[in-house]
Amino acid sequence: MAANGLASRLYNGEAGLNIVGKRKLWFGVAGVLILIAILSFGLRGFSLGIEFAGGNSFQVPASVGTLDDAEREVNSALAAENTGVEVATTQKVGGPGGDSYELRTPQISAEQATAVKAQIAEDLGINVDEISSNQVSEAWGSQVTERAVLGLVIFIALVMVYLILRFEWRMAVAAVASLITNLILTAGIYSLVGFEVTPSTIIGFLTILGFALYDVVVVFDKVQENTRGITANNNQTYGEAANLAVNQSLMRSLNTSVVALLPVGGLLFIGAGLLGAGTLKDLGLVLFVGMAVAFLTSILVATPLLALLKNYDPRIQAHNKRVLARRGALARGEVTPKGAPSPAQADGTDAVPDPDAAALAGAAPKVGARPAGKRPTGARGGRPGGGGNRPGGAKRR
Helix, strand or coil: CHHHCHHHHHHCCCCCCCCHHHHHHHHHHHHHHHHHHHHHHHHCCCEECHHHHCEEEEEEEHHHCCHHHHHHHHHHHHHHCCCCCCCCEEEEECCCCCCEEEEEECCCCHHHHHHHHHHHHHHHCCCHHHCEEEEECHHHHHHHHHHHHHHHHHHHHHHHHHHHHHCCHHHHHHHHHHHHHHHHHHHHHHHHHCCEECHHHHHHHHHHHHHHHHHHHHHHHHHHHHHCCHHHCCCCCHHHHHHHHHHHHHHHHHHHHHHHHHHHHHHHHHHHHHCCEHHHHHHHHHHHHHHHHHHHHHHHHHHHHHHHHHCCCHHHHHHHHHHHHHHHHHHHCCEECCCCCCCECCCCCECEECHHHHHHHHHCCCCCCCCCCCCCCECCCECCCCCCCCCCCCCCC
């Protein structure tokens, strides 16, 4: 039963998953999703957090009541001071002094923030010192963005160099294209759903790049193993060998992704959802979405794109033509498959043997056979010269 399981059939190429052969479908789907993401960037934009858009935050002790109670009182204080703004986001945070509620608003003046803080303390019946307020300028978020983009460019450059040295330039191009697709689709989901972009989101984006690169390298390592010396025989095209590598790596990539998504899912759904740890939400969202998309792009984008690029190589083009020509000859009965006897044709003549198969059969020694060449001479290697006589011409008695 285990021998016929999905993992075994995938590794042996018997599962029938023609992933590379359907690359036009995957490229079309990826292209449509990328177009939707880009349109969302232009039409909807991103829901920027206080660190990027600028604003004010007020922290009140959790002992004042529920999060809804705190939000209602802060909104009342903002209206009383004629600020013209309302609470944008709320979350529960922990600290050395105990849990507290953080409520963020669009930017107001320092005088208004002081007045709102005093009004909140009066409404909640607590000391004004128990409430903390902060003002964040959007310039800080701009600096974070610039450094993140610089880090992304350096990362991609180092990835290109590594993959070119480890594999080849076509694999480097395919891997980087997969990484960029992963980033665009993840950012597109953020834009469409309206997830808030915070510094934790930027950190998550840079983190998923490493995970996506690992997935691609695992698949490409198997592709390189399957296609090493592929032009020496006429059994598989490059795309077929790459597709077999994807099938063989699929279960490993799937298991790795599931194992990685389980703790991230716990971080997101349990930490942020059930426990209300809002600071975990931004990081958990981008990691969960990015890792899931990275698995899909490494399988459905990276390897099919690599096969497409390799098909422009004249050496691979000639090899693929030889493979297809040989299959056509086998289908017409013009050549005999490797290892099969030459069947008699209808007119009494024999079918033409496959010269490539014969050459490969003659070049490949049987298991356990001695290497071809002269037999060694000496006491153990065989009889010395002289027709089996001892040296000096004396016959054995």
